[in-house]
Amino acid sequence: MERNGGLRKLAMITFEYDHIVGGQIKYYRQKLGMTQEDLSAQLMTHGCDITRSAIAKIEVGQRHVYAHEIKALTKILKVTYEELLI
DSSP, X not given: OHHHHHHHXXXXXXXXXXXXXXXXXXXXXXXXXXXXXXXXXXXXXXXOOOOHHHHHHHHTTSSOOOHHHXXXXXXXXXXXXXXXXX
8 A cells, every 4th residue: 555655656756857857948949030940950850859849748758768869958958967857
């Protein structure tokens, strides 16, 4: 019983974290005047195959962002890891 409760709590924390990070990505993307399509194209040049629709999902917390994607995003959006992840 305790294990299932812990898994639910972890899933909720992960969802909240993905939602926060997605919001930060959207904020910094818009601050640079980039569209989701622009960001997708830039990510492709950094070796990340992320479509515009995947970016839309990331920005609303429906898709997880992986470490290599975060690395590319910090370069493209010209932010530190801390700015993007907090």
